Amino acid sequence: MGVLSQYIEKPVEEGGAGIATVQVSLIRPVSETVKPPRALWVPFPLGRPLGPPNRPDVQLDVLRRTLGLVNKTAGPVLEDYPDTLVEDTPPEEGWSCPVTFPSAEPTTGAEAAAAQLRTEAQLLRPWFDEGLRTRGRTTVGISGKGVDSIEEMVDILVRFAMDGSMAVPDGYAQSMPELLRLLTADVRAFYSEAAISKPGAGFPDPEALEEWFFLETAAGGVIYQVRERLLSADMLVLMAHVLDDDDIDSRLALLPGTAAAIGEGVVHKPGISRELLRETALAYQEGLIGRLTRSFVPIAMRDRHDERKKTTAGS
Known part of the structure; x- marks a missing residue:
């Protein structure tokens, strides 16, 4: 500016x-x-x-x-x-999410993960509606569908995260994988607006809200997985263009040593479809590779996925 x-x-x-x-x-x-x-x-x-x-x-x-x-x-x-x-500004009271979710357990199947997210959405919906009634507005909807489609949105994210599915139901103007970014924005908006809507509760600072979403909800875990799958496609395309590990780290804004540490696993990772690779290769040709991947997880949360895994394992 x-x-x-x-x-x-x-x-x-x-x-x-x-x-x-x-x-x-x-x-x-x-x-x-x-x-x-x-x-x-x-x-x-x-x-x-x-x-x-x-x-x-x-x-x-x-x-x-x-x-x-x-x-x-x-x-x-x-x-x-x-x-x-x-x-002179009085300190804000402590904040906590108005909903207690069932303990998140590692899931391997898309159906199990989708069911977990649908449960979260159903528990949050009354608080979202309360916030909508109070504020009179919502930011959910940039994907082309509103809050009544939130369960469909999380299903799309889960199926991409788990199986690499690029299928798009009717009613969305954007195609994959760009649609994933819009769905993520809508899901995050839904969770955040619901979480801050308990009457009389303290208002969270942005960092606390991010940590809650990415480290304590099943939806946050799925979005980490979406990013990881997109990152794998980015790395495969860059490897195919004979970039070395340091160059890959630089192009994708990764911590030094990341490509060297995970590159071998990426090569053998299942679920990277030809369609996704084609879209990623087009992004490379246009000088945009990595742009989409970087939009899913805030920088402050990008390298904290391991904290989530430890929390889940200990719960």
Whole structure:
């Protein structure tokens, strides 16, 4: 955004729009490097640029201070949001999911895994409906279908994760494997919106919500498996193009040594269909290999799958 702001502020004769810009900064070192024309740094977590929930006084104050920067004619300007107002924000109560799921057990069959996810969805649905009633809106639906199709969505994810199925039921505009990204977004939105809808409960910070979803739900485990299957296809295509392990790690944004550690297993992994390999090869030709795979699991959770396995084994 900082670079875009600089472009927008350029005079019209230089290709810009000649319009003054302001922005909220969540990561101060980035703003210090990019030097946007006018920015207000706020000490809030990612995902909450205007401050904590249920604090309209703080949120409006952030907006007023940000918009007020437009009066600064000389830049770049990077101001800090005053700590005194942040300290006045009461601490949030502890958060916990309103539903207790049955203990997750390792599953090998698609039917068993799908049944586990359907159970989670059924337990969460009343809380999702409560949240929808309270908020009046939902972000579920970017796949082309709404919350009434959530069980179908998890079935598609499970069958790809377990068997590599590329089948797409009627009603979805997107094809595989791109559809997987949209389904994942809808499933995560459903779980998250349900989990935060218990009246009177504390509101979780984004990190706590991510950890709950990826480490404690069966759906989170399936999405890890979806990513692993897509990653295997990416690696096979790169191996076929004679990239060495270090190059593969770099191209796929993996930790150093990952390709060397899992490459042999990837070669012999079942369930990588010709159709998936073809789509992956096309992505390679377009310079987009790895883009889809990276969209499933947040960076902070990407290398924590082993924690989930240990938790499951100990439950």
